[in-house]
Amino acid sequence: MLHIAAEQGHVELAKQLISMDNTLLTSENSRNETPLHLAARAGKHNIIFLIVLLAQQSLTRGAFQVLSKRSTDGDTVLHEAVRNGHEDSAQVIMTVAPALSAEVNNASISPLYLAVVRKSVGVVKTLLEYKHTSAAGPKKQNALHAAVLGSPEITSMLLRWRAELAYERDDSGSTPLHYAASDGDVAVVQTILDRAPLAVYIRDEEGSSPLHVAAQMCHYSTIDSIIDRCPHSFELRDNQGRNFLHILVQPVREINFSRYSLIEKLLLSLGLKPPAIIGKQINLDRYGLKKIVNERDNKGNTPLHWASMFGTSTKIMELIEIQKADTTVINNEGKTALDHAISQDSFSLMVIFNI
Structure with a gap:
């Protein structure tokens, strides 16, 4: 009953149930979710505050006993609030348990990564106030890998907070700059290079530098920007000894589809190049x-x-x-x-x- 009351935001009913049996605070459903998980998912910040307060007053280990619970997927209550875009709930949780921002779930995903994917600027700001916040994401990505593909504003926030994120590589060896180069957003590429210029020299598992990746997608403006700011980057070669020009002259069928957006993949699969890469030369x-x-x-x-x-x-x-x-x-x-x-x-x- 407390699970239902918490999810629906029934504050008075929740009070009565807890006063009758405080063990309901830590009760779990079939997915190991507590009432607090459901309240966070539904964005019922008043219920979240109530449960935390009553847990602190009535449980042996206080609020920690409730806040430390994880679902079957390893999600904390902060994961639930952030995943579902509930900024008020996330702020309440961060006020009472900021250390939850350092936790990752079973897929190695942090609340910050989820906030970036949702482009929740307010939640990102809140999470970045805690210095131990984790930026981890799936497949060894970090929050900056996700930010460069969708939010210049969050990209700048993350780089100001922790510029070294630009040097971290995912499980294919790609840095956030590789992602930005494949996306072709010149402003984002320049923002990364301003904060972490040496990222341009990091190569992925295939030996491709961000310049190679920009060449794969024929993003000429991005190529210009990278070489303008890092003129020695053109000397980099991939594992096959190819410079970026070797890559630039290849047809669509030689392009690695894995880095591109859904629309770009569709165009490429049809043997077509997106409008941004047609009729250009360097x-x-x-x-x-x-x-x-x-x-x-x-x-x-x-x-x-x-x-x-x-x-x-x-x-x-x-x-x-x-x-x-x-x-x-x-x-x-x-x-x-x-x-x-x-x-x-x-x-x-x-x-x-x-x-």
Whole structure:
């Protein structure tokens, strides 16, 4: 009955039930949830305050005995309040038990991560007031990984609070800057680089830097921003020895879908590129990076080899006409980019190479 009264916000009924039997305060349902869990989930902050107060007065270990209870999923009452967007309830809980913000559930998710996903700016502010608040998220992500994909405001808040979050890697080795680079939000990328510029040099498990990731998605403005602020980042190579230009010339089918939004994945799965990455090019003269046009990867392939392997004629024309790529470079198999074009029996590509 107390579970129901708490969930519905019936303060007087809850008082009567607890006065009759204070063990109801710690009673659990089939998911190991106490009445306080249900009150937090429903956002009944008056009930939360009442239960905590009466627990402090009547239980041996006081409010801690109620507040420390976890559900089957390992959720605390703070998890429940934050997950369901109840700012008032979260603030009440943080007032009486700020240490709950340092707890994670069975999926290693902290209340702060949940607040960021919900874009609950007020809750995030409240949680950040406690210095021991955990920023942990699933799959070794932290709250900043989630923030960069949806909230520039929260991204700035988190970086001011703990800039080192920008250097933490998820289970694929990706930092929040990798996520921001894949999303293509230049303002967010710049915000991270202002607070944690060395994050640009961290590579994921595939050896990809944030610049490689921006190139995968052809986010030209993001590429410009990264190189402008961190001019030596263009020298980074992935595990296959490729610079960002090797990646930039590849067609859609070579892109790793895992980092992109639902709409982007849909477009990519149809063989289409999102509007932001169509009809763009990068002028390497601006950075004095002409030398990377002819850099060879571990198999001896230059960006021009990659472009010719996949028949991306527009990229081939850019590399030859604009970037002055060397068409005579031979890879480890003894082939030039023109040899790849010939092997595809593509007349149009051969014409381009013989301009």
